[in-house]
Amino acid sequence: MYPDYPFTSRFVSLSGHRLHYIDEGRGPVVVLVHGNPTWSYYFRKVISLLMATHRVIAVDHIGCGLSDKPQNYPYTLGQHMDNLQGLLDHLRVDRYSLIGHDWGGAIGMGCAGRQPQRIDRMVMMNTAAFRSTRIPLRIRVCRWPIVGPLIVRGLNGFARAALFMAAEKRLPRDVARAYLAPYDSWRNRVAVYQFVRDIPLQPGDRSYQTLVEVERGLDALRDRQVPLMLAWGGKDFCFDEVFFREWCQRFPRAERHFFADGGHYILEDKFNEIAPLLARFFSEGATSGSTVG
Structure with missing residues (x-):
């Protein structure tokens, strides 16, 4: 049904809701961990x-992809x-490496920071796991009452524009x-809208304190010298070069x-260039290096 996505769908029940995930290979x-408004298809x-x-x-967050x-x-x-x-506990995963994109960076690094001793390697792509007040107007508009739900849930403007x-x-x-298939109705676009609403920009926002805790966890991962690779699209309208530099500062x-002509969906724009980097990073271990182009 989905091109280049021939994987077996699996489900786990979490608090009465089915979470969809892919579990392929051995080793x-x-x-x-995907972001918004994508799903595990992004990582196919x-x-x-x-x-x-x-x-x-590969997980589909509740509300996303093929999950409830x-x-x-x-x-x-x-x-x-x-x-x-909960998924990792269900699968009895003790140690793992992590790849995060968009919201998947904060979600994945949040888990990693809670138990940094379980993390082998990390790859972050056009994401943030720390506080920032930078938010494009086109996303800020989607947070406005009445207007936001109409754009995101009614017109599917957020996912279509992406x-x-x-x-x-x-x-x-x-x-x-x-990409659009799981988000084909007002009801099925509930998480797309809620992700936008949940962006923590200031104290008092519902997930602000959680993001503070995620940010603290980055220090533990850095202090343990967990290898980190950054693969970044320079033409990202949201997670721009400022965020890339912040990651570099936190993890020297x-x-x-850094791919200057790549966009936010960096795996769509630059997969052929990133693939050998990932294969080497996960098979031979991290080495110092950089790519600019």
């Missing part, structure tokens, strides 16, 4: 790349972190359809790859 575990090529040598687990989409649910950063941890604004390369029609030993 050291790599956990893939990474799964195919790594499953020959690793056990690859309850209407009255605490769609918060902390809840998504708890769900990810197809054109988040990738520098034009997505094939069937790929674009696959990080391996850095």
Whole structure:
């Protein structure tokens, strides 16, 4: 049904809701954590790349992808972190590496920071796991009462706009359809809207204190010298070069790859360049290096 996504769908019940995930391959575990408004489909090529040598687990957050989409649910950063941890506990995963994109960075790093001794390696792509007041007007508008729900849930404006604004390369029609498929109605777009609402910008926002805790966890991961690779698209309208530099400052030993002509959906724009970097990073270990181009 979805191009380049031939994987077996699996489900776990968390607090009465079915969470969908992919679990392919055998070997050291790599956990893939998506953001908004994508789903595990975003990582389809990474799964195919790594499953020959690793056990690859890709989650669909509750409300996203092929997971259940309850209407009255605490769609918060902390809840998504708890769900990810619940999945890993269900699968009895003790040690793992992590790849995070967009919201997946904060969610994944939030889990990692709670138990940094369980983390082998990390890859962050166009994401943040620390506080910032930077938010594009086009996203801020989607947080406004009345207007936000109409745009995001009624017109599917957030997910549709991302197809054109988040990738520098034009997505094939069937790929674009696959990204939108789980979000085909007002009800099914509940998490897309709630993710936007949940962006913590100032004290008092519902997930602000959780993000503070995630930020503190970064220090523990840095102090343990957990290898980190950054793969970044320079034309990201949201997580721009300022965020990339912040990661570099917080993790001065990080391996850095900055693709000046790549967009927010960096795996759509630059997968052919990133694939050998990931294969080497997870098979041979992290080494100092950089890519700019």
